[in-house]
Amino acid sequence: IERENFFKIMRSVLKQKSFVAYLCIFTLYQSMVLLMTGSVPYVVRFILNEEAETESLIMLGYIVVGLLSIPMWSKISQKVNNNKKMFVIGGALLTVLAIPFLFVNTVITVMLSVAFWAIGSIGFWVFMLPVLGDCVDEAALRLGRREEGIYMGVRTFFGRIAIIIQASTFAIIHIATGFEPGSPTQTPIAILGLRFQVALIPMILMLIGV
Numbered sequence: 346i347e348r349e350n351f352f353k354i355m356r357s358v359l360k361q362k363s364f365v366a367y368l369c370i371f372t373l374y375q376s377m378v379l380l381m382t383g384s385v386p387y388v389v390r391f392i393l394n395e396e397a398e399t400e401s402l403i404m405l406g407y408i409v410v411g412l413l414s415i416p417m418w419s420k421i422s423q424k425v426n427n428n429k430k431m432f433v434i435g436g437a438l439l440t441v442l443a444i445p446f447l448f449v450n451t452v453i454t455v456m457l458s459v460a461f462w463a464i465g466s467i468g469f470w471v472f473m474l475p476v477l478g479d480c481v482d483e484a485a486l487r488l489g490r491r492e493e494g495i496y497m498g499v500r501t502f503f504g505r506i507a508i509i510i511q512a513s514t515f516a517i518i519h520i521a522t523g524f525e526p527g528s529p530t531q532t533p534i535a536i537l538g539l540r541f542q543v544a545l546i547p548m549i550l551m552l553i554g555v
Contacts, residue, residue, distance in 0.1 A: 358495055361487075364480040368503045370436055373554035374469060375507035376514075377439065377547040381446070381462075383511055384543035391531050391539060393452055406456045411463035418471040428475040435469035436555035443551070446544035510550070518542045 358364060382404075389399045425431055442465045445458040477496065485491045518524070522538030524531060531539070 355495065355499060358484065358492070358499055361480065361484055363483060364496065364499075367476055367480055368500065370432070370554035371473065371500060372503045372506050372510075373550045374436065374439070374473075375504050376510040377443075377551050378466070379507050379511040380514060380547045380550075381443070381543055383515070384539065387539045388446075388449070388455065388543055391536060392450065393455065395452060399452060402452075403456055403459055407459045407463045407466075410460040411467040414464040414467045415471065417464075418468045421468075422471060422475075428472050428479055432469070432472040432476045433555050435465060435472055436551055438465040439469055440548050440551045440555065441465075443544050443548045447540050514542060514546055518546075 385400050385403060386397070389395050389397065389403070393399065422428075422431060439462070442458075442462045445454070445461070449455045449458055477500065481491060481493055481496050484496075518538045518541060519526075519535075522532075522535045524535040524538060
C-alpha cells in the first residue's frame with residue numbers, strides 16, 4: 346500500500362475543526378501549566394520570602410491532592426458521558442481556580458491554592474486523551490483508516506509551542522517590571538509582575554482556550 350506524504354496527511358488533519366479546537370485548548374493548557382509551575386520558585390523566593398525547600402512541599406501537595414482527585418473525576422466522567430463538554434468545563438474550572446494566586450502571601454494560602462488548582466488540572470487531564478480519541482475516531486470515519494501517530498505527533502509539536510509562550514511571557518514581564526534576577530528583593534511593580542505571570546496571564550490564556 347502506497348504511503349501518503351506526511352505533510353499531505355498533516356494538512357488533512359489540520360482541516361479537521363474539532364482537532365484544531367483541541368490543539369488550541371491543549372497548547373494554551375500546556376502554556377498555563379508551564380507558566381504556573383515555572384513561577385513557583387519566584388513566588389517562594391520573592392513573595393513568600395521562603396527557602397527553596399518550600400517549593401518541594403508545595404509541589405508535593407499538588408501531586409498528592411491531584412492523584413486523590415482522579416477517582417472523583419472518573420466517576421464524573423462515567424456519569425456525564427460527554428468528553429468534550431467536560432474538557433471545556435475542566436478548562437473553565439482551571440481558569441477560576443487560578444484567581445487565588447493573585448493574592449497569596451503565605452505558605453498556607455499557596456498550598457491551599459495549589460491543592461484546589463490540582464483538582465481542576467487533573468480533571469482537565471483525565472478528559473484530554475478521550476477527546477483526542479474522539480478526534481481520531483472522527484477522522485477514521487472520514488479517511489477510512491486510523492492515524493493515531495500523526496495526531497500524536499502534531500499534538501507534540503503544538504505542545505512545544507507552549508515552551509516558547511512561557512519563555513516569552515517571563516522575558517516580557519521581567520523586562521517591563523524591572524525584575525532583577527540576582528537581587529534578593531524586588532520592587533512592588535516587579536512583585537506585581539510575578540503575580541501576573543503566575544495567575545493573570547495563565548488565566549487569560551486558558552480563558553481564550555475555552
